[in-house]
Amino acid sequence: MENIEIRKATTDDIDSVARLHVKSWKDTYSGIVSKNHINNMVNNIDKRIERMHNEFNLRTMIVATINSKIVGFAEYIDSNKYSIDYDVDCELCGLYVDKEYQVQGIGTKLFSYVAESFVNSGKEKMLVWCLQDNTPAIKFYMKVRKGVMIAFMRNITIGNESYNEVGFTYKLK
Numbered sequence: 001m002e003n004i005e006i007r008k009a010t011t012d013d014i015d016s017v018a019r020l021h022v023k024s025w026k027d028t029y030s031g032i033v034s035k036n037h038i039n040n041m042v043n044n045i046d047k048r049i050e051r052m053h054n055e056f057n058l059r060t061m062i063v064a065t066i067n068s069k070i071v072g073f074a075e076y077i078d079s080n081k082y083s084i085d086y087d088v089d090c091e092l093c094g095l096y097v098d099k100e101y102q103v104q105g106i107g108t109k110l111f112s113y114v115a116e117s118f119v120n121s122g123k124e125k126m127l128v129w130c131l132q133d134n135t136p137a138i139k140f141y142m143k144v145r146k147g148v149m150i151a152f153m154r155n156i157t158i159g160n161e162s163y164n165e166v167g168f169t170y171k172l173k
Helices: 011-029 035-043 045-054 106-120 134-145
Strands: 004-008 060-066 070-077 090-097 125-131 147-160 162-171
Touching: 004 106, 011 035, 011 045, 011 060, 011 070, 011 090, 035 045, 060 106, 070 106, 090 106, 106 125, 125 134, 125 147, 134 162
Parallel strands: 090 125
Antiparallel strands: 004 060, 060 070, 070 090, 125 162, 147 162
């Protein structure tokens, strides 16, 4: 396996991260999320890049690289700002690994980096949301760390469609 580096993202990484985000959605959510929404993401990549630049300081972002190529990323926030109705104090907002690099431990390294960052800042309970029909991600979140609980279900809207999400909580201490 090649050397995987996990580091904080910079604004110079946004273009690559945005492209990986869209590619990951196309690879992962085709057949789960409406084709219309996926096509809209693909066709509006410049808007996604602009949005990521505008929102860069709202969350912490880390990237996984191999030979300087970004092959995965995660975004997280050290509050429950996006999930105020839940008994958590931090949230992993998203974790994506390029399909070509999955099952090599990259997702686990990203997840562990985020969890350790939260532990080091005194956080105790982390939340992660996952679409209910994303079976590989559900399996990943169930095995990646001891102390996981499927705690919540909610309905969300993506594009014009309604989907179910599963919320996983992790005791960090």
